[in-house]
Amino acid sequence: xxxxxxxxxATAILAAALIxxxxxxxxxxxxxxGADPWSGATPAARSAIxxxxxxxxxxxxxxxYAALDSYDARNADAYALALKTEICLQGFVRTxxxxxxxxxxxxxxxxxxxxxxxxNDYQVFEFDPxxxxxxxxxxxxxxxxxxxxSLGDYYYEAQNLFSDQWILAEEETCALGIERYEAAAAGGVxxxxxxxxxxxxxxxxxxxxxxxxxxxxxxALDPASPDGHFALAxxxxxSDKMAEAYSEIDxxxxxxxxxxxxxxxxxxxxxxxxxSDPRRSESYLVSAEAAFPNEPTPAIVRQLVAVQLGKADAxxxxxxxxxxxxPDSPYVVRxxxxxxxxxxxxxxxxxxxxxxxxxxxxxxPSIGILGFYKALLxxxxxxxxxxxxxxxxxxxxxxxxxxxxxxxxQAFEAxxxxxxxxxxxxxxxxxxxxxxxxxxxxxxxxxxx
Numbered sequence: 001x002x003x004x005x006x007x008x009x010a011t012a013i014l015a016a017a018l019i020x021x022x023x024x025x026x027x028x029x030x031x032x033x034g035a036d037p038w039s040g041a042t043p044a045a046r047s048a049i050x051x052x053x054x055x056x057x058x059x060x061x062x063x064x065y066a067a068l069d070s071y072d073a074r075n076a077d078a079y080a081l082a083l084k085t086e087i088c089l090q091g092f093v094r095t096x097x098x099x100x101x102x103x104x105x106x107x108x109x110x111x112x113x114x115x116x117x118x119x120n121d122y123q124v125f126e127f128d129p130x131x132x133x134x135x136x137x138x139x140x141x142x143x144x145x146x147x148x149x150s151l152g153d154y155y156y157e158a159q160n161l162f163s164d165q166w167i168l169a170e171e172e173t174c175a176l177g178i179e180r181y182e183a184a185a186a187g188g189v190x191x192x193x194x195x196x197x198x199x200x201x202x203x204x205x206x207x208x209x210x211x212x213x214x215x216x217x218x219x220a221l222d223p224a225s226p227d228g229h230f231a232l233a234x235x236x237x238x239s240d241k242m243a244e245a246y247s248e249i250d251x252x253x254x255x256x257x258x259x260x261x262x263x264x265x266x267x268x269x270x271x272x273x274x275x276s277d278p279r280r281s282e283s284y285l286v287s288a289e290a291a292f293p294n295e296p297t298p299a300i301v302r303q304l305v306a307v308q309l310g311k312a313d314a315x316x317x318x319x320x321x322x323x324x325x326x327p328d329s330p331y332v333v334r335x336x337x338x339x340x341x342x343x344x345x346x347x348x349x350x351x352x353x354x355x356x357x358x359x360x361x362x363x364x365p366s367i368g369i370l371g372f373y374k375a376l377l378x379x380x381x382x383x384x385x386x387x388x389x390x391x392x393x394x395x396x397x398x399x400x401x402x403x404x405x406x407x408x409x410q411a412f413e414a415x416x417x418x419x420x421x422x423x424x425x426x427x428x429x430x431x432x433x434x435x436x437x438x439x440x441x442x443x444x445x446x447x448x449x
Contacts, residue, residue, distance in 0.1 A: 037146040037189045041079040044071065049083050059106035061091030075132040082147040085129040089150075089157050092116075097167060098158050099128040129154050145187025149194055152181035156197045174201045192222035196231050208238040226255035230265050237272045245272060246280060253287075263288050267297055274305035281305065296326045296335075304339045312348060315340075319352050320359075327366045333373050346381050353377070364400045368411070371397030376418060391422050 038046060048071035055064035065087045072080040087103070088095075093115045094102035102122035104115055115122075133143060133151055143151075155177035164170040181198040184190055190198075195218035202211035212235040219228040233248035249269040256262035270284035288298040299322035306315035319336045326332045340349040353374040360366040375394040378386040394415060401411045 035188055037144075037149075038079060040144050042077075045077050045079045048072070048080060052083055052087065056087060056091070059110070059112075061087055061112075062103040062105045064091070065103055076136070078133075078136055078141060078144050078147045081129065081132055081136075082144070082150040084127065085147075085150040085154055088127055088129070089153055093122050094124065095161070096124065097162065098154065099131075099167075100124050100126045143183075145184045145189035148180050148187065149184035149189045149191075152177050152184055152194060152198065155180060156201065159201075174204050177201050178205075190217075192218045192225065192228065195221070196225075196228055199231055199235060203234055203238055206238065208235050211235040212239065224255065226252045226261070226265075229255065230268075233265075233268070233272075242272070242276050246277070249284075259291060263292055263295070263297075266291075267301055270298070270301055271305060275309060296322060296329060296332045299325055300332065300335050300339070303336055307339045307343055307345070307348075316348065316352060316355075320356075323356055323360075323366075327360065327363065328369065330369050330373075333369055337373060337377065341377075341381075346377075349377060350374070364404045365411075368397045368400030368404075371400065372411075372415065372418075379418065379421060387422050391419070394418060394422070 038049060041049060048068050052064040052067045055061075055067060065084060068080045068084050068087070071077070075081050075084070088098075088101045091103055091112065092101045093104045093112065102124050104122060106112065106115075129151060133147065137143060155173050158166050158168075159170055159173040159177065166173060168176070178198060178201045181190070181194055181201070184194070185198075195214050199211040199215035199218065202208070202214065212232065215228065215232045215235055219225065219232065222228055229248045230252040233245045233252065236242075236245035236248060246269065249265055249272075252265045253262055253269070256265060266284045266288040270281045270288070273281035273284065282302075285298040285302055288295070292298075299318065303315050303318035303322060306312075306318050322332055322336060336352065337349045340346070340352070353370055357367060357370050357374070360370065371393050375390040375397060378390040378393065382390075398412070398415050401409070401415070405411055
């Protein structure tokens with residue numbers, strides 16, 4: 001069964017929260033299982049594992065991996081391989097398709113998030129957990145449950161980070177994650193987080209009854225988990241159990257201490273409540289706006305749900321409000337247009353641009369942003385027959401940008417790319433393809449204020 005992509009955004013939000021909340025595997029498994037999942041490890045392996053786990057707790061990720069590698073550099077020990085996998089998944093500073101990693105030992109006060117975003121060079125080493133496990137299986141080894149659980153984590157995080165850009169198709173990656181998690185659970189290893197992750201992957205395949213059951217198992221282990229309540233809300237909403245879903249969203253919102261995760265739960269609540277409980281949906285959006293007044297997402301979601309419900313006037317009013325709040329944001333304009341285009345409502349998208357250009361006359365760079373996207377949309381949707389008018393619109397947009405941006409601003413690079421396509425005057429199919437390329441470049445090149 002193919003992946004249900006309609007819930008990709010919500011599950012991605014949850015995935016990010018789960019990864020951020022990850023704790024060392026050794027401690028997690030020991031806390032959640034009656035039997036010791038590491039009991040099959042040899043004394044030498046267990047000694048190396050305990051040393052590495054202590055280093056992980058101290059944020060010494062590179063040293064933790066080195067401690068295991070000095071014991072088993074060939075990845076021949078399944079238990080050491082399990083913890084090596086978790087060290088790389090949780091502690092990486094750089095990753096190359098999760099088949100090569102960079103690690104670091106954190107100094108006092110340092111955070112992994114800061115190292116992941118810096119521009120420093122870190123030593124890269126090759127490590128492919130799935131390939132290493134396949135070698136063990138090919139040699140006749142029966143993988144212990146703790147390694148199966150780590151492989152479930154590996155596939156889960158690969159699909160979350162790389163989606164359909166990984167070495168395997170997203171559907172196959174998710175299926176492998178479920179398979180490994182289920183095998184681990186059958187062997188007695190499944191902590192609250194891994195049960196939740198398995199439940200999320202099951203939702204992607206619309207296996208919602210199984211998902212709900214697994215997530216409830218997760219909450220039985222950790223009843224106070226806001227992520228658990230959010231995950232359960234996803235499953236319940238997919239089963240159209242809306243009253244229960246709202247209750248779980250409300251519990252998550254109240255329980256989250258992290259403002260960003262609470263915001264994400266409010267946005268998801270607004271989206272699922274839009275049709276069956278518009279008043280509740282609006283309440284969620286108002287709460288999100290109050291908590292994050294400089295965040296455009298609530299205003300955009302308000303327009304999105306109106307578009308999806310076929311409420312043309314409400315959608316236009318919501319789009320106007322979003323643009324009034326964020327008049328110089330290319331992201332806001334682009335996303336509002338996309339919401340209409342996805343339901344093939346080109347007329348509303350063009351109407352919004354024309355009305356907004358009139359409303360913001362003389363206000364730069366707003367006019368430039370609106371004009372650029374009008375020209376782009378004309379080229380993409382209407383083809384060569386609109387090239388002459390699109391060129392005039394683009395000229396006006398460029399003139400607006402010149403009043404407020406320096407000559408080296410990336411806005412002019414985006415305009416040059418689109419102007420080059422206008423100069424070619426190709427056949428319709430070629431024009432649309434070229435415009436799509438220009439749109440991709442423009443989405444990155446048009447600057448934010």
